[in-house]
Amino acid sequence: MLFQDVFSKWPMILNGVWLTIVLSFVAIGLGLVLATALTALRSLAGSWAGYIVDAYVELMRNTPFLVQLFMIFFGLPQIGIRLNGLEASLLAMTLNLAAYATEIIRAGVDSIHKSQIEAGLALAMTRWQVLKHVVLQPAFARVWPALSSQFVLMMLASSICSFVSVQELSGTAAIIEQDTFRSFETYIVVTVLYLVLALSFKLFLNWLGRKLFPQVSGLARLTEAHGEAA
Amino acid sequence: MQTFGWPEALFILRSAGWTLALTAIAFFIGGAIGGVFAIMRLSRIRWLRRFAAGYILVIQSIPVLMVLFMSYYGLSALGIELPPFLAASASLSIYVSAYLAEIWRGSIESVPRQQWEASASLAHTTAQTYRHVILPQAIRISLPPTVGFLVQLVKNTSIVQVVGFVDLMRAGMLVNNATYQAFQIFTLVGAIYFAICFPLSRLSRHLEKVMNASRSH
Numbered sequence: 270m271l272f273q274d275v276f277s278k279w280p281m282i283l284n285g286v287w288l289t290i291v292l293s294f295v296a297i298g299l300g301l302v303l304a305t306a307l308t309a310l311r312s313l314a315g316s317w318a319g320y321i322v323d324a325y326v327e328l329m330r331n332t333p334f335l336v337q338l339f340m341i342f343f344g345l346p347q348i349g350i351r352l353n354g355l356e357a358s359l360l361a362m363t364l365n366l367a368a369y370a371t372e373i374i375r376a377g378v379d380s381i382h383k384s385q386i387e388a389g390l391a392l393a394m395t396r397w398q399v400l401k402h403v404v405l406q407p408a409f410a411r412v413w414p415a416l417s418s419q420f421v422l423m424m425l426a427s428s429i430c431s432f433v434s435v436q437e438l439s440g441t442a443a444i445i446e447q448d449t450f451r452s453f454e455t456y457i458v459v460t461v462l463y464l465v466l467a468l469s470f471k472l473f474l475n476w477l478g479r480k481l482f483p484q485v486s487g488l489a490r491l492t493e494a495h496g497e498a499a
Numbered sequence: 500m501q502t503f504g505w506p507e508a509l510f511i512l513r514s515a516g517w518t519l520a521l522t523a524i525a526f527f528i529g530g531a532i533g534g535v536f537a538i539m540r541l542s543r544i545r546w547l548r549r550f551a552a553g554y555i556l557v558i559q560s561i562p563v564l565m566v567l568f569m570s571y572y573g574l575s576a577l578g579i580e581l582p583p584f585l586a587a588s589a590s591l592s593i594y595v596s597a598y599l600a601e602i603w604r605g606s607i608e609s610v611p612r613q614q615w616e617a618s619a620s621l622a623h624t625t626a627q628t629y630r631h632v633i634l635p636q637a638i639r640i641s642l643p644p645t646v647g648f649l650v651q652l653v654k655n656t657s658i659v660q661v662v663g664f665v666d667l668m669r670a671g672m673l674v675n676n677a678t679y680q681a682f683q684i685f686t687l688v689g690a691i692y693f694a695i696c697f698p699l700s701r702l703s704r705h706l707e708k709v710m711n712a713s714r715s716h
Contacts, residue, residue, distance in 0.1 A: 331650065331696035333657035335668060336689045343681030421560075428562035429658060439564055452572040460565045467560035 274449040275458050285441030286462060292437055293424040293470075296359060300366030300423075301416075305405070307371045308378060322371065329368030334426050337361050342433045358430035366423050373415045377408030410482035417474035421467050428463070438462060503680040508687060514670035515691050521656045521666060524588045526649065529595025536600035538629070541607060551600065558597030564658050566590040571662045587659035594655065598648055606641035607633060643707040650696045650703070657692070667691060 275282075311322040329337065342357040352360065381404050389399040409416075431440035442459040446452045501507075539551035558566070570593075571586040581589065610633050618628040660669035671688035675681050 327697065327700070328693065331654075331700055332689045332692045333654040333668065335657045335660075336671075336685055336692060339672075339675075339681065340685045340689065343675060344685050345682075347680070347682040425560075425562040428564045431564075432661065439562065439568075442568070446572065450576075452576040453569070453574070456565060456569045456573045460561050460569065463561045463565060464557060 271451060272454050272458070274451050275445060275454045278445050278448070281441050281445060282438075282458070282462070285436060285438040285459075286466065288435070288437040289424065289427055289466065292355075292358060292362065292427050292430065292435075293420070296362035296366055296423060296427075297420050299359075299363040300370055303363065303367035304370035304374055307367065308374045311371075311375065312378065326368045326371050329365055330372070334361065334365050335429055335432065337365055338429065338433060354430070354433040354435045357433055358427070358435050362423060362427060362430070365426075366419070369419050370416060373412045373419060374408065376415075377412035378404060380411055381408055406482065410478075413474075413478040413482065417471065417478065420474060421470050424470055425463065425467065438466075501677045503674060503678045503683050507674045507678065507684075511667065511670045511674060511684070511687055512691065514665055515667045515695070517665060518653065518656050518667040518692075519695070521584075521587060521591065521659065521664075522649070522653050525591035525595050525652060525656070528588070529592040530599055532592065532596035533599030534603060536596060537603035537607060540600060540604045555597045555601050558593060559601070563590065563594045563655055564661070566593055567658060567662060583659070583662045583664040586662055587656075587664050591652070591656060591659070595648075595652060598651075599645065602644045602648060603637070603641050606637040606644075609640055610636045640710065643703050643710060646699055646706060647703040650699045653695050653699070654692065 307322050307325070311319045338357060338361040341352065341361050342354065345352060345357075385403050385407075386399055389403040390396075394402070427437060428439035430437055431443060434440065436444070438459055442455050446455045449455065536551045536554060539547045540555065542548050542551075567586065567590040570581060570590045571583065574581060574586075614632055614636065615628065618632040623631065656666060657668040659666055660672060663669070665673070667688060671684050675684050678684070
């Protein structure tokens with residue numbers, strides 16, 4: 270086995286890793302914003318808006334990411350919207366993640382008891398304060414583990430973006446393989462890098478969860494333990 | 500230039516059969532391996548437990564696409580040439596085994612501890628305990644997430660087109676290369692995937708409700 274051929278391409282590999290990280294984080298950020306907006310739309314607006322959000326979530330969750338990506342990359346130009354591989358990937362990842370996150374965040378919001386909101390209003394909090402401190406923060410804290418694993422899955426799924434010739438980690442692997450003819454070595458190195466990326470993502474997201482929801486997550490753990498004992 | 504018409508649509512529809520076949524194969528082979536890993540993960544022997552945990556962690560932390568590339572391009576570089584269908588089945592089975600092992604481990608663990616103790620007090624061996632006491636209950640608990648995972652599997656079969664295996668996705672791409680009517684084609688392809696996945700999603704949700712109702716007694 271000759272790993273030096275592969276390692277000699279380290280600037281390319283590093284670029285690929287970087288693009289995978291950037292793609293994932295931008296998609297996660299945009300996806301979360303969209304998901305929060307969709308969750309709010311579902312609970313605040315009329316029932317028809319709820320149906321549209323539900324239909325969107327079901328549609329995205331029950332079709333492959335690859336079909337969604339191709340629909341955007343190959344299908345949209347037919348109606349005059351031309352996106353390059355990177356833009357199409359980012360859009361597909363954001364739309365896909367938003368659907369899953371909407372479903373997860375909804376579960377969190379549903380778990381907030383109505384009396385909590387009434388208690389918040391009774392303390393003369395504004396509607397916005399209630400939404401932020403009583404509903405969203407505890408809801409996010411509760412579903413953060415589920416969201417985190419969805420983020421990691423999205424990072425892994427970003428490997429599919431190489432099909433529209435985006436030079437992220439797996440796209441880079443394909444190029445190095447063609448250059449060096451060392452397929453086994455290339456894929457071993459790239460697979461190990463994905464492994465490292467996924468584990469770092471998990472650690473980072475756990476840390477972020479503890480930073481973002483310090484009191485609430487402690488409370489959630491407490492109630493969870495209590496619930497299990499009961 | 501060819502246009503997208505009935506023959507092309509039928510070709511795509513027929514290829515959905517291969518997607519289903521691949522799903523079934525990966526599910527059964529992956530399920531068999533996953534079952535073994537689930538039980539290993541709960542074994543009293545430490546190194547078995549660690550090995551299973553490591554396997555699950557690694558497979559869940561790498562893209563299925565990499566498993567596929569390694570078993571198709573990687574192995575062929577080492578002189579082992581798998582035909583596309585075999586490489587696709589093998590890599591999807593590996594993917595399935597790690598996820599089902601984790602789902603089933605959770606299901607086995609959620610059978611109340613007293614059941615193990617009761618079975619032990621009846622002088623059952625570990626095998627007998629699993630066979631007669633734990634598994635019948637664990638399988639019930641595992642049904643909703645297992646069906647839910649089946650949806651993920653159906654969707655993930657779409658990546659095997661990259662090694663040239665003509666499944667539903669590949670059929671769509673072939674027709675697209677000939678007709679350039681991507682919008683119509685991928686709408687059809689997406690609709691077929693949806694027609695397979697949506698009923699499974701609903702079934703999973705329904706099973707979850709039924710289970711919760713029976714557990715709240």
